[in-house]
Amino acid sequence: MRRPTKSCPFCESRVRWVDYKDDRTLGRFITDQGKILPSRLSGVCARHQRQLATAIKRARFLALIPYIRGHQA
Amino acid sequence: MPRTYEAVYIFDSTLEDTAISEKIKRFNALLHTTEQPEIAHWGRRQLAYSIGAKDNGYYVVSKFATEASSLPEYERALRLDDGVIRYLITLHEHEVGAPPQSEEELAAATRRDDDDDDED
Numbered sequence: 618m619r620r621p622t623k624s625c626p627f628c629e630s631r632v633r634w635v636d637y638k639d640d641r642t643l644g645r646f647i648t649d650q651g652k653i654l655p656s657r658l659s660g661v662c663a664r665h666q667r668q669l670a671t672a673i674k675r676a677r678f679l680a681l682i683p684y685i686r687g688h689q690a
Numbered sequence: 691m692p693r694t695y696e697a698v699y700i701f702d703s704t705l706e707d708t709a710i711s712e713k714i715k716r717f718n719a720l721l722h723t724t725e726q727p728e729i730a731h732w733g734r735r736q737l738a739y740s741i742g743a744k745d746n747g748y749y750v751v752s753k754f755a756t757e758a759s760s761l762p763e764y765e766r767a768l769r770l771d772d773g774v775i776r777y778l779i780t781l782h783e784h785e786v787g788a789p790p791q792s793e794e795e796l797a798a799a800t801r802r803d804d805d806d807d808d809e810d
Contacts, residue, residue, distance in 0.1 A: 634784045638698070638751065679698055679778055680737035680747065 623660025627669075635668040637675035640682050647673065651686040692723075692755045696782035699768070700747035700775045703734045710748055713773055718754070720764040727754035741775050753782060 626645075627635060636642070646654045646661070646669055653673050656666040676682045699717075701710050718727050732749035741747075761779070768777045 637780075675778060675780070677738075679700065679749075679776065680739055680741060683738040 625660060625662035625665055627665040628662055632665070635665060635672040637672035637679075638681070640676055643669070643673050643676050643682055647682060647686075649686060651683050692757055694753065694755045694782045695761075695779055697752045697754070697777060697779045699750045699752070699777045700737075700741075701750065702744065702773050702775055703746040703748050705748065705773050709773070710750070713771065714750060714752070717764060717767060718752070720760065720767055721754055721756045722760050723754050723756050725755065727752045744775055747775050 646659055648654055653670055656663070661669060673682065677684050699714070701713070705713075714729060721727070730751040732751065734746055734748050737745055737747050765779065768774055
């Protein structure tokens, strides 16, 4: 049976470009470990998933979100 | 042709605010921009992970239009500055984030959210 299609949260809120400085939004699209959530789980469309991946990587570099969550250096 | 860039600086949080403003002024002078860059101070924030021995940083976001040829000198100054923990310069060709929603759209979005809750 086909699963009901999920709609892209970015398209729904009319976001054209995903902002790497918005750590609260990006935080919704990473797992408990800090990995990028796959689009099949989040329902993000391909176009926004590409932008999201870049945005998350930039936010990690700027220490806005962690590379690994729960990691003690 | 000048292009629009966005730079995020993370300064050492132990620096005085006046010292930070001075540094920003010095960096901006290297860009040779005609218009004054748009500066947004985020202030002191905790870093998501420690960088070196530092757990806090002072974030500043700057938006400016400049020629690509002036960037290497500017970036070199950023790299050599001990007060800058980290920086990121990105091209800013598009408006990022969500556009402001009208009241009708907001109401529609809330209704949709309510519907979703019913399904679960």
